[in-house]
Amino acid sequence: MGARSTAAERRTVAELVQERWGDHRPGLWFEERTLTHHEVAAGAAARAALLTDLLPSRAQPHVGVLLDNTPEFPLWLGAAALAGAAVAGINPTRRGPELARDILHTECRVLVTERTHLPLLDGLELPGVRVLVTDTQAYEDLLAPYADARPEPGPGRATPRSRFLLYFTSGSTGAPKAAICSQGRLAAAGRSLVGHFGVRADDVHYICMPMFHGNAVIADWAPALAAGAGVALRRRFSASGFLPDVRAYGATYFTYVGRAVQYILQTPPRADDRDNPLRTGFGTEAGAVDAAAFEERFGVRLVEGYGSSEGGAAIQWSPGTPKGVTGRAAPGDDLAVIDPETGAECPAALFGADGLLLNGHEAIGELVNRGPNPFEGYWRNPAADAARGRGGWYWTGDLFYRDADGYLYFAGRTDDRLRVDSENLAAAVIENILARYEGADAVAVYAVPDPVAGDQVMAAVAGTFDPPAFEAFLRAQPDLGTKMAPRFVRVLDRMPVTATNKIHRAGLRREGFRCADPVWWRPTGEPESAGYRLLSGADVEALVARYRARGREELLLR
Structure with missing residues (x-):
C-alpha cells in the first residue's frame, strides 16, 4: 500500500523551513515571547546541527519530544526536517513503563524535554537515551556553538521519503502505535490545506491542541509553514483562555479535536463573543449541535473533516455539504462502507420524512479505502500494518454510513459497535x-x-x-x-x-x-x-x- 507520488509530495518540510530564512516578519508567538520567521528558521538550523552531532553513528535518526506546546516544539520539528530525522511526539500523560515503552519503541537516542516533565522520567530505565532539558542553562550552553548554523541542504539529508513524524495513536484503545509520516506527505498535506482554506501569509494559526499528536502538527502547523503564516502557541488547551488568546494574537484559524468545542461553549457567554478575528475552525467530532452553537455564539464556522491519523483515507467538506454530513471522498480515493464480517459493501442509508436513519443495522459499516492511499505504516509493528491493510485495502477502524448521493456520515469507531x-x-x-x-x-x-x-x-x-x-x-x-x-x-x-x-x-x-x-x-x-x-x-x-x-x-x- 504505497503512497501516491505527486508534484506536491516531492517537496520536503526542510524546504519549507529554508524558505522562511530571511523573513523578518513576526512568525511565532508564545505568552510574552515573539520570534520572527527568520529566528525560527535559525533556531531550527542550530538544533539540526546539534542533533547531527549528538546522534550516535548507525542509530536511527529519531528524536523524542516530551514537551508542552512551547516554542521548542516547532523549533525541533524544523530541526528534524533539516537534519533528515524524525520526531516522535511523546505523550506527557503516559506514566512509568508505558512512557518508557514509547521512548524505547521509537528508538529515540535523544529526548528533548523541560523541567516540568522531568519527574515523569524518574526511575525509568532508558539505556542509551540522551536527555536535553530545554529550560536550563546547560541546554543554552549546548546550543551556543551552533548559533551561526544556516538551514542549508546537505548531502544525504532530507528527501520526500524521509521519515519525519512518528506519532502515536491516541491510546483510547490498546497500546499506542507509532504511525509514520514522511516529509513529502506532511508537506503535501500542508499545501493541500492552504488551498482548501485559502491560508494567507498574514494569517495566524492558533495551536491549542497538543503538538505530540498528529492533529496539531498536520492540520495546524503544516499549513501555516507552507503558507508562511504565523503560529501562536498555547502551552495546554484552556477553554477560558481560548478567546482571550485568539484576540491577543489575532488568530484566524485553529484546529480542534474531541470535546474542546464543547468545553469552550460551557464558558460563560459574553455580549462581545463575536468580536474576534477567527475565520475558520477545522477539526472533527464537534457534533452538528455544538458546531451550530459555536457559529451562532462566536460567528465562526467550524469545518468538520475526516482523515484517518495514518493518512489512509480522507473525506473532504465542501460548500453545499448538508448539515450532519462529514463530506464526500477526497479526489482519487475509492472509499466504501463495508460490512467487516462479509466484506460486502453496505446498502445506502435510508431516511424517513423527518430525516431519521431507518436502516442503520445494515447501512452502518467500516469505512475502507479500496484504492491507492498514502498510508506509510507503523514503526516496527507488522501485525498492525497487516490489520490496517488486510486484503490490499485500507481499513480505517471507523464506522460510517453512506446515502444515495455519496455523502458519508460518521457513526463511531469499530470498537464502539454494540451487539444487543x-x-x-x-x-x-x-x-x-x-x-x-x-x-x-x-x-x-x-x-x-x-x-x-x-x-x-x-x-x-x-x-x-x-x-x-x-x-x-x-x-x-x-x-x-x-x-x-x-x-x-x-x-x-x-x-x-x-x-x-x-x-x-x-x-x-x-x-x-x-x-x-x-x-x-x-x-x-x-x-x-x-x-x-x-x-x-x-x-x-x-x-x-x-x-x-x-x-x-x-x-x-x-
Missing part, C-alpha cells in the same frame, strides 16, 4: 440521541457485556441526571430504537478524556458498572415503567454472580 439481542448498534448514533438530554454536558455510550450473550448499552453522562426526567426524555425520542435505551447510566461531574481530548472510552468500558460514580440501572426483565434505580453493592454482587455462572466474568475486565 443480535442487533448491531453504533455507539455514536445512540450518543447523538442522548446528547439532546437537557442535563447532559457530555455523553459517552459504550458496550458492557451481557451476562448471557452479546452486549448491553451503558451510557456515561456528565452533568445533572434526574431519573424520571431522563426516562420521559427517552420515551419522547422518535429515533431511539428498542435496543438503544441504556441499561446502565453512570453519572459523572466531568467526562474522562485522553491526552488528545477524546473521550476515554477504554477506561469507561474497563470500569463498566463497577465504578466509584453513581450508576443508575434498569434490571433485565423488569418493565420499562419500573424506571431506573440506583445500583447498590448488593446489586453488583448479584450481577457478577450471574456472569460467573455463565462463565463470562472475565468479560467484565475486557
Whole structure:
C-alpha cells in the first residue's frame, strides 16, 4: 500500500523551513515571547546541527519530544526536517513503563524535554537515551556553538521519503502505535490545506491542541509553514483562555479535536463573543449541535473533516455539504462502507420524512479505502500494518454510513459497535440521541457485556441526571430504537478524556458498572415503567454472580 507520488509530495518540510530564512516578519508567538520567521528558521538550523552531532553513528535518526506546546516544539520539528530525522511526539500523560515503552519503541537516542516533565522520567530505565532539558542553562550552553548554523541542504539529508513524524495513536484503545509520516506527505498535506482554506501569509494559526499528536502538527502547523503564516502557541488547551488568546494574537484559524468545542461553549457567554478575528475552525467530532452553537455564539464556522491519523483515507467538506454530513471522498480515493464480517459493501442509508436513519443495522459499516492511499505504516509493528491493510485495502477502524448521493456520515469507531439481542448498534448514533438530554454536558455510550450473550448499552453522562426526567426524555425520542435505551447510566461531574481530548472510552468500558460514580440501572426483565434505580453493592454482587455462572466474568475486565 504505497503512497501516491505527486508534484506536491516531492517537496520536503526542510524546504519549507529554508524558505522562511530571511523573513523578518513576526512568525511565532508564545505568552510574552515573539520570534520572527527568520529566528525560527535559525533556531531550527542550530538544533539540526546539534542533533547531527549528538546522534550516535548507525542509530536511527529519531528524536523524542516530551514537551508542552512551547516554542521548542516547532523549533525541533524544523530541526528534524533539516537534519533528515524524525520526531516522535511523546505523550506527557503516559506514566512509568508505558512512557518508557514509547521512548524505547521509537528508538529515540535523544529526548528533548523541560523541567516540568522531568519527574515523569524518574526511575525509568532508558539505556542509551540522551536527555536535553530545554529550560536550563546547560541546554543554552549546548546550543551556543551552533548559533551561526544556516538551514542549508546537505548531502544525504532530507528527501520526500524521509521519515519525519512518528506519532502515536491516541491510546483510547490498546497500546499506542507509532504511525509514520514522511516529509513529502506532511508537506503535501500542508499545501493541500492552504488551498482548501485559502491560508494567507498574514494569517495566524492558533495551536491549542497538543503538538505530540498528529492533529496539531498536520492540520495546524503544516499549513501555516507552507503558507508562511504565523503560529501562536498555547502551552495546554484552556477553554477560558481560548478567546482571550485568539484576540491577543489575532488568530484566524485553529484546529480542534474531541470535546474542546464543547468545553469552550460551557464558558460563560459574553455580549462581545463575536468580536474576534477567527475565520475558520477545522477539526472533527464537534457534533452538528455544538458546531451550530459555536457559529451562532462566536460567528465562526467550524469545518468538520475526516482523515484517518495514518493518512489512509480522507473525506473532504465542501460548500453545499448538508448539515450532519462529514463530506464526500477526497479526489482519487475509492472509499466504501463495508460490512467487516462479509466484506460486502453496505446498502445506502435510508431516511424517513423527518430525516431519521431507518436502516442503520445494515447501512452502518467500516469505512475502507479500496484504492491507492498514502498510508506509510507503523514503526516496527507488522501485525498492525497487516490489520490496517488486510486484503490490499485500507481499513480505517471507523464506522460510517453512506446515502444515495455519496455523502458519508460518521457513526463511531469499530470498537464502539454494540451487539444487543443480535442487533448491531453504533455507539455514536445512540450518543447523538442522548446528547439532546437537557442535563447532559457530555455523553459517552459504550458496550458492557451481557451476562448471557452479546452486549448491553451503558451510557456515561456528565452533568445533572434526574431519573424520571431522563426516562420521559427517552420515551419522547422518535429515533431511539428498542435496543438503544441504556441499561446502565453512570453519572459523572466531568467526562474522562485522553491526552488528545477524546473521550476515554477504554477506561469507561474497563470500569463498566463497577465504578466509584453513581450508576443508575434498569434490571433485565423488569418493565420499562419500573424506571431506573440506583445500583447498590448488593446489586453488583448479584450481577457478577450471574456472569460467573455463565462463565463470562472475565468479560467484565475486557
